[in-house]
Amino acid sequence: MSSSTEPRRVTIHDVARSAGVSRQTVSRALNDKAEIDGSTKQRVLDAARELGYRPSRFARGLVRQDTTTVGLVVPDLLNPFFTEVASGALEAARSRGWHVVVYDTADDLDQELATLQVIGAQVDAVVGYFSRSEEDLDRLTPGIPVVLIGREPRTPRFSGIGIDGEEGVREAISHLVSRGHRRIGMLDHDRRPEPSIRQQWFLRAMAEHGIPVHPGRLTRAAQTIDGGGAALATLLSAHPDVTAVFAFNDVIAIGALREARRFGLRVPADLAVVGFDGLALGTLVEPELTSVALDTRSLGALAVEEAARLVTGAAEPGRLIVRAALHLRESA
Amino acid sequence: MSSSTEPRRVTIHDVARSAGVSRQTVSRALNDKAEIDGSTKQRVLDAARELGYRPSRFARGLVRQDTTTVGLVVPDLLNPFFTEVASGALEAARSRGWHVVVYDTADDLDQELATLQVIGAQVDAVVGYFSRSEEDLDRLTPGIPVVLIGREPRTPRFSGIGIDGEEGVREAISHLVSRGHRRIGMLDHDRRPEPSIRQQWFLRAMAEHGIPVHPGRLTRAAQTIDGGGAALATLLSAHPDVTAVFAFNDVIAIGALREARRFGLRVPADLAVVGFDGLALGTLVEPELTSVALDTRSLGALAVEEAARLVTGAAEPGRLIVRAALHLRESA
DNA sequence: GGGCAGTTCGTGAACGTTCACGGGAGCGTT
DNA sequence: AACGCTCCCGTGAACGTTCACGAACTGCCC
Numbered sequence: 107m108s109s110s111t112e113p114r115r116v117t118i119h120d121v122a123r124s125a126g127v128s129r130q131t132v133s134r135a136l137n138d139k140a141e142i143d144g145s146t147k148q149r150v151l152d153a154a155r156e157l158g159y160r161p162s163r164f165a166r167g168l169v170r171q172d173t174t175t176v177g178l179v180v181p182d183l184l185n186p187f188f189t190e191v192a193s194g195a196l197e198a199a200r201s202r203g204w205h206v207v208v209y210d211t212a213d214d215l216d217q218e219l220a221t222l223q224v225i226g227a228q229v230d231a232v233v234g235y236f237s238r239s240e241e242d243l244d245r246l247t248p249g250i251p252v253v254l255i256g257r258e259p260r261t262p263r264f265s266g267i268g269i270d271g272e273e274g275v276r277e278a279i280s281h282l283v284s285r286g287h288r289r290i291g292m293l294d295h296d297r298r299p300e301p302s303i304r305q306q307w308f309l310r311a312m313a314e315h316g317i318p319v320h321p322g323r324l325t326r327a328a329q330t331i332d333g334g335g336a337a338l339a340t341l342l343s344a345h346p347d348v349t350a351v352f353a354f355n356d357v358i359a360i361g362a363l364r365e366a367r368r369f370g371l372r373v374p375a376d377l378a379v380v381g382f383d384g385l386a387l388g389t390l391v392e393p394e395l396t397s398v399a400l401d402t403r404s405l406g407a408l409a410v411e412e413a414a415r416l417v418t419g420a421a422e423p424g425r426l427i428v429r430a431a432l433h434l435r436e437s438a
Numbered sequence: 439m440s441s442s443t444e445p446r447r448v449t450i451h452d453v454a455r456s457a458g459v460s461r462q463t464v465s466r467a468l469n470d471k472a473e474i475d476g477s478t479k480q481r482v483l484d485a486a487r488e489l490g491y492r493p494s495r496f497a498r499g500l501v502r503q504d505t506t507t508v509g510l511v512v513p514d515l516l517n518p519f520f521t522e523v524a525s526g527a528l529e530a531a532r533s534r535g536w537h538v539v540v541y542d543t544a545d546d547l548d549q550e551l552a553t554l555q556v557i558g559a560q561v562d563a564v565v566g567y568f569s570r571s572e573e574d575l576d577r578l579t580p581g582i583p584v585v586l587i588g589r590e591p592r593t594p595r596f597s598g599i600g601i602d603g604e605e606g607v608r609e610a611i612s613h614l615v616s617r618g619h620r621r622i623g624m625l626d627h628d629r630r631p632e633p634s635i636r637q638q639w640f641l642r643a644m645a646e647h648g649i650p651v652h653p654g655r656l657t658r659a660a661q662t663i664d665g666g667g668a669a670l671a672t673l674l675s676a677h678p679d680v681t682a683v684f685a686f687n688d689v690i691a692i693g694a695l696r697e698a699r700r701f702g703l704r705v706p707a708d709l710a711v712v713g714f715d716g717l718a719l720g721t722l723v724e725p726e727l728t729s730v731a732l733d734t735r736s737l738g739a740l741a742v743e744e745a746a747r748l749v750t751g752a753a754e755p756g757r758l759i760v761r762a763a764l765h766l767r768e769s770a
Numbered sequence: 771g772g773g774c775a776g777t778t779c780g781t782g783a784a785c786g787t788t789c790a791c792g793g794g795a796g797c798g799t800t
Numbered sequence: 801a802a803c804g805c806t807c808c809c810g811t812g813a814a815c816g817t818t819c820a821c822g823a824a825c826t827g828c829c830c
Contacts, residue, residue: 117816128781
C-alpha cells in the first residue's frame with residue numbers, strides 16, 4: 107500500500123531528515139543565513155540537490171509577505187501599441203522588484219471575462235485594457251486595485267491613465283490646413299458604437315478652422331493593418347476628393363498608407379496621412395508616418411507606478427494624464 | 439497601543455467573526471460550494487465586501503496545488519520576433535490554464551542574472567532565451583524545468599526548441615542564384631564572437647553552388663533596425679559590387695532595406711535582400727521582405743508545451759525542431 | 771571550577787486557507 | 801417514538817515555510 111503512491115512533494119523536512127538536521131537549519135543553509143556551520147551547510151545543500159528539493163513558493167510567500175505581482179491585461183500583444191505599453195510596464199515593474207503576469211485576451215470579451223475571473227486569485231493589482239463595464243470589472247475584481255489605461259474611469263473605484271491628445275490633434279490639423287488640405291477624412295476605430303474621443307478632437311479642430319466635415323468622410327476601421335487599408339478603400343471610393351486622412355491610430359494609418367500605395371497614390375503628394383500613437387513602427391514604413399505621438403512606454407510605466415501607490419495604500423485611486431504631441435515626418 | 443498598529447491583513451477569520459459563522463462557512467460562500475444556506479451565504483458575502491476581504495493566494499495555493507505558473511524570459515519584448523514568440527507562449531499557456539510571468543532582460547547579462555535569481559522562487563518552469571552558459575543556468579535554477587528556445591542544449595538537463603533553417607536557406611540561395619546573383623553578402627549577428635549557425639548554412643548553400651564567398655562580405659550587425667542599416671553601409675562601402683544580401687534575421691534585413699533605399703538603391707533591382715524569421719513586420723515594409731520564415735508563434739507555444747511535459751513528469755528533457763522555409767515576396 | 775560570551779542548532783508557533791469528518795436540527799416515515 | 805435522511809454548519813488537521821526563542825556546546829578568563 108505504501109509502495110507506489112502519489113509522488114508526494116519533497117519538503118524541507120525530507121531534506122532535514124536526509125541531512126540529519128532540523129528544518130530550521132535547512133532553511134538557514136538555503137537562504138544564506140548566519141548561525142550555521144560551514145560543513146553542515148554544505149551537507150544540507152548536497153542533500154537538497156540530491157533529493158531535488160525545491161521550496162514551495164506558496165509556503166514561503168505565506169510567511170514572509172514580500173513579493174508582489176501585478177497582472178497586465180492587453181487585448182493583443184501582437185499589436186505594436188500594446189507591445190510598447192507592455193514593455194514600459196515590465197520595466198517599471200522590474201525597477202520595483204515586482205513580477206508581471208501577462209494576459210492576452212485576443213480582443214475577445216469572453217476571454218477577457220475568463221481572465222478577470224482567474225486573475226483575482228493570482229495578483230496583487232491589475233493593470234491594462236478592458237472592454238467591460240465598470241460594474242462588471244468591480245464585481246469581478248473584488249477588493250483588488252485596478253488601473254485602467256487609455257480609459258477614464260467614471261467611478262473612484264478605479265485609477266485611470268488617460269490620454270489627452272486634443273492639443274496634438276489640433277497641431278496636426280493646423281499643419282494639414284497650412285499645407286492646403288481642406289477635404290480631410292478620418293478613419294475611426296470600430297470597437298464601440300459611439301465615435302471615439304479622438305474623432306471629437308478631430309471635429310473640434312476642424313471646426314476651429316471653420317472647415318465643415320462631411321459625415322461620410324468619417325469611416326470606421328478594424329484595428330489592424332488590413333482594417334486600415336480596407337477603411338481607406340471604402341473612404342476613397344465614396345469620397346475620391348479627399349486629400350488627407352487622420353487615423354484613429356498608427357496601425358490603421360499604416361494600413362491606409364499601404365492601401366494608398368496600392369491605389370497608386372503618392373504620399374503625401376496625393377494623399378497625406380496622419381496617425382496617432384507615435385509607434386516606433388511608424389519610422390519603418392515608407393514614407394515615414396507623421397503621427398500625434400504619445401509616450402507609449404510611459405503609459406505602461408505610469409500604470410504600474412499608480413498600481414504601486416494603490417497597493418501600498420499610499421493613495422486613493424486617481425487619474426493621470428499623458429499628453430500627445432505632433433511628430434512631423436514624411437507622410438504629411 | 440491597540441489603537442493604530444500595523445494595518446494587519448483582513449483574514450477569513452475576520453469575515454467569519456463579522457458574519458457570525460465559521461471559517462469553513464466563509465470558504466464555502468466564497469467558492470460557490472454547496473452545503474450552505476442562501477441567506478447566510480449572502481450575509482457572508484456582504485461581510486467580506488464590507489471588510490474588503492481578499493483571500494491570500496499563498497495560503498490558497500499552499501493547500502490546493504492547482505495553479506501552475508511559467509516564467510518567460512526574453513531579451514527584448516520590443517523586438518517583434520520575441521513579441522511573436524511571447525504571443526505564442528501566452529496562447530499555449532492560456533489553453534492550459536497556466537499563468538505566464540514575463541521578464542525582459544533588456545539584452546543585458548546582469549539583468550538576466552538578476553532575473554534568474556528571483557525567477558526560481560516564483561515559477562514552476564522557465565522558458566525562453568538565455569545568454570549564459572548551461573552551467574550558470576543549472577546553478578541558478580535548481581531543480582526547475584527549463585526550456586531553451588532557439589538554442590540547442592548540450593546537456594540533458596535542459597529541453598530545447600531548436601530551429602532548422604538549413605533547407606530554407608538553401609532554397610533562398612538557390613533562388614538568388616537562379617536570378618543571376620553571385621556576389622552575395624551576409625549580415626550576421628554580433629552577439630557572440632563565433633559566426634552563427636545561419637552563416638554556416640549560408641556558406642554551405644553557397645558552396646553547393648560552387649560560389650566562393652569572400653570573407654569581407656560577411657559583416658556583423660547589431661540586432662536592431664539601425665544595426666542592420668549600419669552593417670549594410672559598411673558592407674557596401676567595402677564591397678560595392680554586392681548584388682544581394684542574406685541577413686541573420688528580419689530585423690536586420692529591414693534595416694538593410696531602409697539603408698539601401700537611402701543609398702538610392704532599388705530593391706530588388708539593384709540589391710536583393712533576404713531575411714530570416716518571416717516576421718509579420720516583413721509584409722509592412724516596402725518592398726515586402728522575402729524571408730526564410732519559421733512559425734515564430736509555434737516556437738513559443740512548443741516551448742510551453744514542452745514545459746508542461748516536464749512539470750507533469752510525463753517526459754525527460756528533449757529536443758524539438760522547428761523548420762524554416764522560404765517565403766518569397768518582393769525584396770528578392 | 772565557575773562564570774561568561776559566542777557559536778550552532780532545534781522546538782513551538784505562526785502565516786491563511788481548504789479538506790475530512792462529525793454533529794445538530796428539521797422533517798418525514800413506519 | 802424511534803429511525804433515517806437531508807441540509808447546514810463547525811472543529812481539528814494539514815499544506816510547507818520562516819520567525820522568535822531557548823538550549824547545548826565550546827572556549828576562554830579569572
